[in-house]
Amino acid sequence: MCGIFFSLSASGAVLPNEETCCLLRKRGPDNYHVHSVEHKITNPRSSNEEPIAVQLTFVSTVLSMRGGYLVPQPLVDPTTQSVLCYNGDAWKISGEPIQGNDAELIFKLLLQAINHPSKATSSADSSTNAVQGVLALISSISGPFAFVFYDAINSKLFFTRDSLGRRSLLQGVNESGAFKLCSLCDGTSSTHFSEVETDGVYVVDLEHAIFQNNSIATKSAGTPSFDASCIQTLLWEHNASDLPLRPRNPVPPMNKSIPEGEAPPLTVETTAVKELEHNLRQSLAMRIQNVREPPTASSGSNVKVAVLFSGGLDCTLLARLSHEILPKEEVIDLLNVAFENPRVAAAAKSKGDATGSVYESCPDRITGRAAFAELQRVCPDRNWRFVAVDVPYQETLAHRETVKRLMRPHNTEMDLSIACALYFASRGQGLAFDSRQLDAQPMQYATSARVLLSGLGADELFAGYSRHGAAFSRDGFAGLIDEINLDVSRLGKRNLGRDNRVIAHWGREARFPFLDEEFVSWVVQLPVWEKCGFGTPLPPADSPEAGLDSEKKALRLVALRLGMTNVAREKKRAIQFGSRTAKMEKSKVKGTDALT
Template sequence: MSVPEEQPPALRLETPFVKDLQTKLHQSLTLRIEDVPEPPGYIQNQSAKIAVLFSGGLDCTLLARLAHDILPINEPIDLLNVAFENPRVAAAAAATSKQNTSSSSSPLSEPTSFYETCPDRITGRSAHAELQETCPGRTWRFIAIDIPYTETLAHRESVKRLMRPHNTEMDLSIACALYFASRGQGTISEPESGTIPYTTTARVLLSGLGADELFAGYGRHGVSFARGGFPGLISEIQLDVSRLGQRNLGRDDRVLSHWGRETRFPYLDEEFVGWVLRAPVWEKCGFGLAEPQGEDEEQTLRGIDKEKMGLRLVALRLGLRSVAREKKRAIQFGARTAKMEKGRTKGTDALS
């Protein structure tokens, strides 16, 4: 990756790299979801062959949207969205609710499910609605996977065993979210039947892993650019990509495959990764670029973050206006698996 001699131009919807990125990602995804065998118990036009690990964020929703363009329209796609009961967060919410109730004379409103207030559940519902609007005719089955704290405790030792040799609080938080999401067991909402239990039939799962590392999606990428310009940003991206296997893939694969499902990673296709890494860094994200010119262009790009800007523009091209503006949020905070117990533990602390 080279350093520009002058300030690069603004990224636009019609920038060649953005258009090529959409094509390359489509090709990578096609290899991973075409001709998937029928899973056990498969029912034509009812069962799903493919499911997406779905937080409602940019990376996974973009995969779901592109999958719509590849798979037959009569084939359902399952969206696996996990939310946890976190006792620490629940206690704080209960205290706030009690305080608000005692100071208010208005009648009480219907309480909202604790799981439905989970950040990833909120973004998941929103992204699901946008997919339905953008891709009419497709059955998008949103699976709400709600995990009580007692169930987290019951499976914790199994998760710790699967993620070894990783042994930090952060590893456990991430692994728990992936473990229960990949089980694919939750509830769906049917117009006639209401909320009913459901377990996905899909044996192939899609993950957005790798998008943050390739397209500068973490907050530290902005810090690296502020401190060291393009050379600093390039070094940070190269470091992230080089340690993906050691930090993520072994742990995630062991946890995700526990339930007899195979996870595929379109952003980590070998040819796709090579192509992205060869591209100029300023075409992948918005750091250091010239400001957009013209009122129409400013309006189109308003609210688009610099992190992963190339992917955000692909999402805009595909009609995902809200998803393109979603903020980055780590899975352990979005699903609320982080810091379940009181204390001063850090993510890097070793498990006892």
């Protein structure tokens, strides 16, 4: 994983400010490098003007996770001077698993695409074919990514995020007219930055890029400003082969079929439930096998994989399946965060309930310890390490501005409460309880894991929110399907960029097995009655499935198949309420309220 900064400026090289450089280095502590290219641009609106000399500045920081050695970035081709800043994890290309470093391979294939376009009758055709080749490569990548690629041969700049938006990339034009792309907001203000949308691949033709004096600031300085209207959007299409210059969206349209009559029962023996377990296991295995030894292994901790662990269904299912994939001698860390919430503590004190730890009474701490106990019972030959991440209120205040800085341009109360929980959980520091040393005194501990597993995506795919039940009650299967479809379609816009910026701050990488392209494609093509229990017959009262909630019922059945009978019955709880980051000072605040 990496941090990316790019600028296109007509007033010399524009670098990230000092604060942004520091934050980018936190994302990628293994390498930092800057590369600049000068390019002459002709203004298409005026044939009389001299070409404008613009500076393309590329900055990359690297968290080295793939292959057997560090690959510095930006990647620069000495022959063509093409440049790639790549932040991602390509697990497969054209369905084939990648061996070695993915950034190197993708750069090599990009260079082939622009160097060897198919037969063309003109330079324009050659350029178009090169674009098509780049799009074909992007379409073939399975895994999260955000990148900036400069095609020096055809004078084109490409930038994009994967169609699910699993890596952060922001864009904007600053006060001096420079166009910027960055993994996080460059500067303390989010005024000039917005998320790069996940609707396609963006292209700037540098032969026709428009710089103009379009603001008071730039007119007075006489410096041309970048006109963002020259950015071309090539939209994702699932059936891209039928359309020119369209990247292929790997996720097909939602299956909107409705059962004729009563839906069939959903049980542990349903074929779709067995396939779900198999497909989730495959997605997870790609993300946790062959993880490189962490650089802190010499300090005594050699943990490679940790789970962001509330004790809920999704994360515990990932932990349980990880047990079957990783060698038995590897410890798996379970990172469980709980906050001192002064408002909740004051309310408890006024009722005479202020006994015990403010952390141990947090809902996610209670479910976390219960799930930890169940994992020990079901998988006794694994050393599970439960890391109790306790966050005092004063520490929350001390880090709040940093969290707000990282999550920008997101700026609501809900964003802050969720981001705070992820920020401290992914820091991975707390009291460690080892399942093989339960009688020992817990020790202060910091995980060495650079890979953090997250259950994000399960609620959206399998109807895990209360609004899904409300949609079914209101409009039946059609309403439920529409609600799931809406949730899946806006995943990248709502959550993933923000979460990536916050978690990556600690030099760790969140991986989302539920959001693997092949897994998502398989799930969205399932009929809705094979994902959740709404509208399906109730099981007999004496059956193992009795009492399971309808939300995410297919996942609950997988948990049952794996022996996790208690976890299978856990209720959905939002992270900000489970960890108690929500409403720390005032009770009458809405999640959608903008931060002041």
